[in-house]
Amino acid sequence: MSRVTKFAARDPGPTARMAGFMAHLRDNGLRLGVGETEMGLAALCHVQASDPSQTRPALRAICCGSADDTARFDDLFDAFWLNGGRVAQKTIPSQSPASDHIHSSRNASGQDEAGGSGTPTVPDGGEGEADADGQGRLQASLHQAKMKRDLRDLVQPEDIAEAQKIAERLGTALRHQRSRRRKQARKGDQIHFRKVMRQSLATGGEPLSLPLKQRPDRPLKIVTLCDVSGSMTTYAKVFLAFIAGLMRADQTFDAYLFHTRLVRIAEALRDKDALRALGRLSVLADGFGGGSKIGASLDQFSRTYARRFVDGRTVVMILSDGYDTDTPDMIGDALARLKKRGCKIIWLNPLKGWDGYEPVARGMAAALPHLDLFRPANRLDDLAALEKELIRL
Amino acid sequence: MAHLELQKALAAQGYVADDDLAMAVHLALALGRPLLIEGAAGVGKTDLARVLAHVQETELIRLQCYEGLDASQAIYEWNYQRQLLSIRAAAEDGETGRSVEARIFSEEFLLERPLLKAIRQAKSPVLLIDEIDRADEEFEAYLLEILSEFQITVPELDTITATSRPIVVLTANGTRDLSDALRRRCLYAHVDYPDRTTELAILKARCADIETKLAGQIIGFVQSLRKEDLEKTPGIAEMLDFAAALSGLGIADLTQDPVALQACLTTLLKTQSDRANITTEVAQRLAGKAA
Incomplete structure (x- = not known):
């Protein structure tokens, strides 16, 4: 019996089927566009299109982009093309609401399972009043916000001003990363030959001046991930002020909060009015002081935001005590994945400031091998003292 | 095709x-x-x-x-030395600046x-x-x-x-x-690392004169060695070196000479700790399984 999927009689043809297959892969997390559909069809002209043993490797070469994708491809291929002779009802799946982790700040863990039904979340980039969709938020808060807190009680605008100074100093400390590529400079360590040639034309081949090349300093970006779970509440005041300062110090910096889920707070914190920034933050930080899922949050970060915002010139700063409800392996795996993007990872642990502290929290132990710097920090002074360490990084 | x-x-x-x-x-x-x-x-x-x-x-x-x-x-890069010489020569010949420029920034002076x-x-x-x-x-x-x-x-x-x-x-x-x-x-x-049949085919393609029995043993040994906890897993090139080393020493059976086998492991294991981990006993166990 043929295992090949039967398509309904009104099926519009191979182009639609290919588009349907791409949509099927996209739904399963592969990153594909129209270009791949086109290429897939073109590829089928070069192989025996009726022979799955040829179309499978052909489409695999086109649709996969990483070892992970390759491993999953066979199942996805079977599910679409070889579903045991059943009739595929719809060639192209209907538009399901795009779950945009990048923009939406409220993909609560409870909502993921319910995905597909309900109103689509409209990405708002964290701007504007976040309580626009009252219904969804109410539901989320029933599950999550055991303790709701106004961050304005915690952090004073004066703290932010002080933290900003420290953050600016840290920012400049990190700028001392040298580029590998040389550029023309007044003082340099190599002769800029191209320039010498041009200038010596005017003096009959006599190179009178020798322009030089130097490796310029390149700015590093700081991305902060701040744990605001229950165990961290005492330190949140310092850290949030610090992050708020950091966001104001440089437009390229980025910040996130996590407790049981991950929320991007960079935009909210850049509000010119410090008090209003905190107000916006309180809205976003719904669930503050609850449980902590460090592993899941870091994992989500490394799969979504990090793909866009983290590169070789980024320092990822994690502010957390490492007490996690997930398995410790998750933290290790997530950090390893993050590290692959070429960034530096700093972990600031408030508990490490205590006398006789050992990183025995299993999550912390799993994280240690991936860290470039592991330091105590629970006061602004501690953060200021980081300057020297960062220069060395 | x-x-x-x-x-x-x-x-x-x-x-x-x-x-x-x-x-x-x-x-x-x-x-x-x-x-x-x-x-x-x-x-x-x-x-x-x-x-x-x-x-x-x-x-x-x-x-x-x-x-x-x-x-x-x-x-690409410009051939600066030649350019410099050429400008000097042109100055002595009295060539105009414009034609010199056109000449030294031409294909002739371009390094691909x-x-x-x-x-x-x-x-x-x-x-x-x-x-x-x-x-x-x-x-x-x-x-x-x-x-x-x-x-x-x-x-x-x-x-x-x-x-x-x-x-x-x-x-x-x-x-x-x-x-x-x-x-x-x-x-x-x-x-990925090749499976048994593919790797055997590779070995046959590269070392045609190797005996079938030894080839099978080599592949079995290398395949099970890859499953061990190693810092640097041996690749195909290492496997071929290993085969060459064994046939160079005239070994026809992996289990026959533990000392020689241990010596040949230099072609497969490239770090100190890997060498220390794969002791004679471990190597013999793997070779025994492969035989």
Whole structure:
């Protein structure tokens, strides 16, 4: 019996089927566009299109982009093309609401399972009043916000001003990363030959001046991930002020909060009015002081935001005590994945400031091998003292 | 050339490719797309480009990537020494500045580097961009431009358009993530350590004179060695060295001489701690299983 999927009689043809297959892969997390559909069809002209043993490797070469994708491809291929002779009802799946982790700040863990039904979340980039969709938020808060807190009680605008100074100093400390590529400079360590040639034309081949090349300093970006779970509440005041300062110090910096889920707070914190920034933050930080899922949050970060915002010139700063409800392996795996993007990872642990502290929290132990710097920090002074360490990084 | 024919042609040159890889190469040729090959060190990624150049009867142009790779090493550079001499000579001959300038910024003074060389060949060469993940993000972005346009602009000369489209093979072993943009422009093949039959075929293709029994033992031994907890897993090249070492010592059976086997392990294990982990007992156990 043929295992090949039967398509309904009104099926519009191979182009639609290919588009349907791409949509099927996209739904399963592969990153594909129209270009791949086109290429897939073109590829089928070069192989025996009726022979799955040829179309499978052909489409695999086109649709996969990483070892992970390759491993999953066979199942996805079977599910679409070889579903045991059943009739595929719809060639192209209907538009399901795009779950945009990048923009939406409220993909609560409870909502993921319910995905597909309900109103689509409209990405708002964290701007504007976040309580626009009252219904969804109410539901989320029933599950999550055991303790709701106004961050304005915690952090004073004066703290932010002080933290900003420290953050600016840290920012400049990190700028001392040298580029590998040389550029023309007044003082340099190599002769800029191209320039010498041009200038010596005017003096009959006599190179009178020798322009030089130097490796310029390149700015590093700081991305902060701040744990605001229950165990961290005492330190949140310092850290949030610090992050708020950091966001104001440089437009390229980025910040996130996590407790049981991950929320991007960079935009909210850049509000010119410090008090209003905190107000916006309180809205976003719904669930503050609850449980902590460090592993899941870091994992989500490394799969979504990090793909866009983290590169070789980024320092990822994690502010957390490492007490996690997930398995410790998750933290290790997530950090390893993050590290692959070429960034530096700093972990600031408030508990490490205590006398006789050992990183025995299993999550912390799993994280240690991936860290470039592991330091105590629970006061602004501690953060200021980081300057020297960062220069060395 | 269909993918099975290509697979045969590669095999004739001593490269055993599985169906997936052969199909990816076939499509890369048919669709004119770059091919990105990823996999652990020592699974024959670079070798594929070399063999492909043989099969296509064309030149192999190789660009080895490293951090800080820049245009003067990857694309072109002016021959400064010659330029300088030429300007001096021109000054003595009384040549005008304008004609000197036109002359020293001409083809004659241009040093081709791999990327420029690759697009100026009469016959499509195989362009191997090795270990792309070692280059930095700026270079990756530049490469994208060249791979889509196949033209290079030299400000002093003009835009140089490709006379023939090179067959581009990129390799990476995952030291850092590549950008999605680059991945999407390329066809992708992931090469893993070969399974038993494939590896046996590779060994037969490379060392035809090895005895069937010993070949089977070697493959079994190497395959089970890969399952051990090692810092550096031996690749195919190491396996071939190992086979060469064994036949060089005239060993016909792995279990026959533990001392010689231990000595031959230098070809497979490349770190101190791996050597320490695979003791004579462990090696004998693995050899016993393989026999």
